Structure formats: structure tokens, C-alpha cells
Amino acid sequence: MVMDGSGIGSSEKTCVRSITTILFDLDNTLIFTREADSATCATVASWLTNQGLPKEESRQITTGFLQKFREAPAPNYPTDVAGLDKWRLDIWASVLPEIYHQYIGDVYSLWKLERLNRLSLTPSVISMLEELASDFNLGLITNGPSVAQWEKINESGCHKFFDTVIVSGDLDVEKPNKCIYELACSELKVNPSECIMVGDKIETDIKGGMNAGVGATVWVNARNKSAPDDIQPDFTIVNVTKLPDILPTITAASQNEES
Ligand SMILES: [Mg+2]
Structure with missing residues (x-):
């Protein structure tokens, strides 16, 4: 059976019961995970810029974080919340130059709060x-x-x-x-x-x-x-x-x- 759904795709189907x-x-x-992750990193970049980091460097740091964050390494992915927090903190540590490591805790707290707010x-x-x-x-x-x-x-x-x-x-x-x-x-x-x-x-x-x-x-x-x-x-x-x-x-x- 082919249905015309005014621009909606359709295909043949058989043996379909009522939808429950x-x-x-x-x-x-x-x-909207993808958008939330990008917007959250933009917020963190602004925060870093407000701490005195050059705008472009702030953007590069957060872009670097997002790239590594999205490369989530199964099967070594953390299995509990503490491990998850540590894995993410380690990524921030790897992308923030050492002279800015004083900000790691604040950056992670801000990132986590902003991201979860956006994932509602x-x-x-x-x-x-x-x-x-x-x-x-x-x-x-x-x-x-x-x-x-x-x-x-x-x-x-x-x-x-x-x-x-x-x-x-x-x-x-x-x-x-x-x-x-x-x-x-x-x-x-x-x-x-x-x-x-x-x-x-x-x-x-x-x-x-x-x-x-x-x-x-x-x-x-x-x-x-x-x-x-x-x-x-x-x-x-x-x-x-x-x-x-x-x-x-x-x-x-x-x-x-x-x-
Ligand atoms: Mg999906």
C-alpha cells in the first residue's frame, strides 16, 4: 500500500496491526543534544574571555573540548558518575593551557550546569x-x-x-x-x-x-x-x-x- 501524505514519505507495508x-x-x-553541546561551549568560551583569555583562544579551547568529548571512547567509557566527572575534567585539563588550570573546576561546573539546563x-x-x-x-x-x-x-x-x-x-x-x-x-x-x-x-x-x-x-x-x-x-x-x-x-x- 502506498499512502500520499502531502510531502510525507511513504512505503509498502503488510501485516500491520493497530498502532498502540x-x-x-x-x-x-x-x-536537542547537538545544539545544547555547541551552545554550552559558546557560554564557557564567553566565561573564559571574561576571565581575561583572548576571545579566539577561548573559542579554540572549547572547540577542542567538544571534539574530544564527542569522541567518547567505548569500551573504556566511565561506568559511574564519579568516573564520568573525572573523564570530563581530564578533557578540560587537556585543552586548557596549564596557566589556566586554576579555572578547571569552575569551567566544569559551569559546563555541566549549562548543558543539563539546555537538555531539558x-x-x-x-x-x-x-x-x-x-x-x-x-x-x-x-x-x-x-x-x-x-x-x-x-x-x-x-x-x-x-x-x-x-x-x-x-x-x-x-x-x-x-x-x-x-x-x-x-x-x-x-x-x-x-x-x-x-x-x-x-x-x-x-x-x-x-x-x-x-x-x-x-x-x-x-x-x-x-x-x-x-x-x-x-x-x-x-x-x-x-x-x-x-x-x-x-x-x-x-x-x-x-x-
Ligand atoms: Mg538521536
Whole structure:
């Protein structure tokens, strides 16, 4: 079956049951991790400049931090909060010239506070989740190290919106492995074909949803990227808050195919 969703992508599907469940990715889907990390480093750079560092040097220091921070080294990633703090402090120490090492503690405190503030759910995402929760089971499936992902989940307060929260770092599988979706479905007591998977990363979120045989995949494509030929999402939206707009189309399609 091919659906026309006025600019919304579509594809053929079979054996889809009524949609009962929505599975979400976390980073860059529900919270804007990429933007938060960049904006936080800009704030720290301004702070360093206010301490007397040249503007360009402040920018280079924080850019260097972000680069190393994003190279998170599995399998040696810290496993507890103290280890996580130490790993991040060590990165700041490696990018701050020694004459500025007096600032390491303050820089880290500022960075952590600013970043976690920015990783909160926006009011529009919160109201969407609250509304969806009255009609659907909601699940969160996130890839990443346990301690780092749980820090974001707990600080953003998003845990309370979900009937199950699954962090790949707590398991030996991650998206796009279908087993992580099957675990979520098992916890929610639903069949994958009853689920919609929503996420920003096509190679993991969407590919994984396809691997698991979910009822529909929804790609949050804020940057207007092209999908590879072998991974075609059923629907594409530019922001997760657009999901309710297309839900009637998705659920109607699944009911038609059920009959
Ligand atoms: Mg993501």
C-alpha cells in the first residue's frame, strides 16, 4: 500500500496491526543534544574571555573540548558518575593551557550546569508527550553509555513520560539491532507491528525499526538530509512535535491494512 501524505514519505507495508505504542529515540529527537553541546561551549568560551583569555583562544579551547568529548571512547567509557566527572575534567585539563588550570573546576561546573539546563524537554515536547500518553504506550530507546544517558534522562525529567526506558549501555545490544526493540516490546507487552519508531538517526533508529518489523518508522529529519536507498522511512517530519499531525494517517493506514 502506498499512502500520499502531502510531502510525507511513504512505503509498502503488510501485516500491520493497530498502532498502540510509540517508541522514541532521545538525543536530537526529544532533546536537542547537538545544539545544547555547541551552545554550552559558546557560554564557557564567553566565561573564559571574561576571565581575561583572548576571545579566539577561548573559542579554540572549547572547540577542542567538544571534539574530544564527542569522541567518547567505548569500551573504556566511565561506568559511574564519579568516573564520568573525572573523564570530563581530564578533557578540560587537556585543552586548557596549564596557566589556566586554576579555572578547571569552575569551567566544569559551569559546563555541566549549562548543558543539563539546555537538555531539558521543551514545553511543546512535554505537552506532546502528555497528550500521546493518554492514547498510546510510550517507550524510550536510546543508544549510548549507561551513565551518560541516564544523566540526561534523569536531569531532563523525561523518565516519567515513558512506560519503558531502555539504554543500550545497560545491555549488550544497541540500535539498529532488532533485539533492543524486542526488549522494549516485551516490557510493554506489545507486538513490534503495533509500534511506531520515531528518531533522528536513519542508520540506527529507522534501520532498527525496520529490522524489528515495527508498524511504521518516522524519521525526524531537521537538517533535510537525503535517506540512503536501502533505508526508507515510512514518514519524515522536520521536528518531533509534528508527530501528532501525521498520527491519524499512520493509524488509519494500519487499520486499513488490518482489515
Ligand atoms: Mg538521536
